[in-house]
Every structure is written in C-alpha cells, then in structure tokens.
Amino acid sequence: MIVTCDRPWLCADLGAPHRVLSWAVHNGGLTRASRIWWREVRNADLPADLDVTPWLAREMAGRGGADAVGLLTSRDIRAHALTRTEVEGVAVEALTTAGLSNAEAVGRRQDWAGMDWGTINIAVQIHAALTESALFEALSIATEARTAAVIEAAIELPTGLATGTGTDCIAIAAREAGPALPHAGLHTALGEAIGAAVRAGVAHCIADWRVDIRRLRRLKAEGKPLD
Template sequence: MSRLHLDRPWLSLDLGRDMPVLSWAVNRPGQVRARRILWREVRNADLPEDLDVEDWLDRELTAQQAFDAVCFLTSCDIGTYAEVRATAGTITARAVATVGLSNAERVGRRLPPAAHGWGTINIAVTLDAGLTDAARLEAMSIATQARTVAITEAGLRLATGLATGTGTDCVAIAAPEGTTRYAGLHTEAGEAVGRAVLDAVRQGAQAWTRPAKEAQHG
C-alpha cells in the first residue's frame, strides 16, 4: 500500500515498490522506474529570476537522498492536498492532487508573463492494475481530461476566457507493468482514473477558490 507523508516543504508518496511512472515532472520526466513521487513547495524567495531551477532542485533532492524520485514543484500550499480513491469493477485508482490557480490559463491563449503566479496543479495517480505502455499513455489522457473538467467547473474567468488549467500543470501516472491494453473512458481503469482525478482536483480547486469567494461576500 502506497503511503503519503507531509514534511514541509516536502510531500512524499511512497509507491511501495519500484514501478513505471509516466510524467513530464521537473525531475525524471518521461517514463522511468521510481518508488517515490515528491512535491517540493517553493516560495518566490526560493526561485530568484536568474536561478537555474533544475540545478537547485538537484541539490535539494540530493540533500534528501531522493534524486531517484519523480518530483513536482509548486508554490501552492501542499498541506491542502486532496486524496481520493475510486474503484470501478476490479480496478482501484488513487489520485493525490495539489491545486493552485494563480498560474491559471485558458488552453489556446496565453496571458502575458507578468500576470503569472506559480501556483499550479500537480497530480499523482496510482493504479493497482498492470498496464501496457500504451494503456499508461491512455490513462494519462483520461487524468488530463478529468483535470480540465474540474477546473472548468471551478468557473475561474480570465481575460482570455474560462480557465482550463495552469501554465505549469503536471500529471504522473504510476502503475505496474501488465497486460491491460486499454484505459479509455469505456474501461474500468479509465473510469477509476477519471473519477479519482476529477474528485481530487475538484476538492483542491474548491479549497483554492473559497478564500477569494469569502472575501467577495465578507
């Protein structure tokens, strides 16, 4: 059973054993074998404009003896993470999401860089079913689709239109090797991944937007 541990500025998801992890994370992107998925919370002071972010993160991970981990970066409060499990048939998916929307964008149109913050959406998904490489890619597409639906539902309006994500979102899919060939919307794997991610990102988006709404009505 994978374990989740918060020790600021780190959030760590132990997968229980090495397995394929597919992501475009800052550390160890692509498809790699890893035992841990990490979040590193940062503040503006941690990342001055001239900083080599990848070199800085390498040093941080080395100090934690975690250079082999897949690692996200975010300025949102990692203590507000949302964790959801969903089961469809014989397959269970677990999604852990941190959601910040200060870096929000609408797909197909960019805001000027000066308008950007660095709160972002980072999602780790684990499955208890063994997947082929193709099914892992398909599961990634379902997770991304679910993320977009949840953010659209949040109703955050930008100068470019309704937000669909952030400029620095990242998703990691962790699942053992196996023979499951498909993970689309018609499958148990796709249903489980979609529901877990949708509910986790929805919870995170609600937590992020609640203070602003309370201030408007206070």
C-alpha cells in the same frame, strides 16, 4: 499510496517500483520510481537567474530522493487531497494539490510576468500493470479529468474560461508485475476509475484554494502578515 507531508515536502510512497510517466521537473519522461515528491516553493526560492532543474535535483538528493519523481508547486502542500476509486476491481489513487493563480484558457495565453504563480500537480497510482500505450492513454484520461474539474470551477479569464494553469504536471504510475491492461480509455473500468479519482481530487483542491485565496486577500487588505 502512503502520503507524508513535511513542509516544504509532500511525499507519495508507492510501496514498490512502478513505471512512471510524467513531464515532471525531476526524473520526468518514462521512468521507474517508487516515490513521487512535491517541493513547495516561494518566490524567494526561485530567483530569475536560477536554473530550476539542477536546483531541484540537489534538493531531492539532499533529502535522499534522487531517484524519486519530483514536482514543484507554490501551493501550500498541506492543502492536498488523496482520492481513491475502484471500478470492477481496478483501483486508482490520486494525490492532488491545486492553485490557480496563473490559470490559462487553452489556446490563448496571458502575460504572467511579475504575477503570482500556481499549479495543479497530480500523482496517480494505478494498482495494475499497463502496456506502454495504455500508460500514455491513462495520462490523457487524467489530463481530461483535470481539465473537466477546472472548467466546472468556472474561473473566468480575459481569454475565456480557465482550463488549467501554465505549470500543471501529472504523473501516472502503474505496477510492473502482473497481466498488463491494454487500454485505459473512457469506455474501460480503468478509464472510469482514473477519471473519477482525478476529477474529485482536483475539484476538492480548487475549492480549498478558493477559500485560502479569499482569506489571504482579506489579510493583505487588513495589513496583516500572510502565512
């Protein structure tokens, strides 16, 4: 995975077309793509009457990325982490950004009207081919790893410990060529590699987010401009 950051864009080049499974705003679902892009946004970019999906499609097309999978985040995309894990010859890379300003505890939602927003976005590149069922299983393992890292951060909410945010998105990309791995569960080398890469990336980005939040709150209290 080759990563370039040109704010407001964060771009992951997978090097070749991959099968990509996600619930991304742009080109979500099960698709074929060689790139996964982030678009950083601010409140001014997203007025209440804006239809986000066609807006992002136009933004992606204007940059030559109509065929890429597109994610949205309010997090400063310069604060990203690329983690890599290899287990028994199976290599996995995870590109992560994380902001938890709109954190939630699963099963009980809060009223976020007029509040700040965040998002945990993760792109996982698996350097192997997977069956379709294994691709879905890989997405579940990445989600579990994300949740574990958030729980370890121990962010207390009125509804309980945070398990994620209301706008998280994960994209799993697997090679098209080669023997397809049939499973990606926690007992497999692939499951271990996905879990380790994602968990480390999310934990790193949450730690960075906490530092930035304290800094921004201090600047706000001092009446200084926020970056």
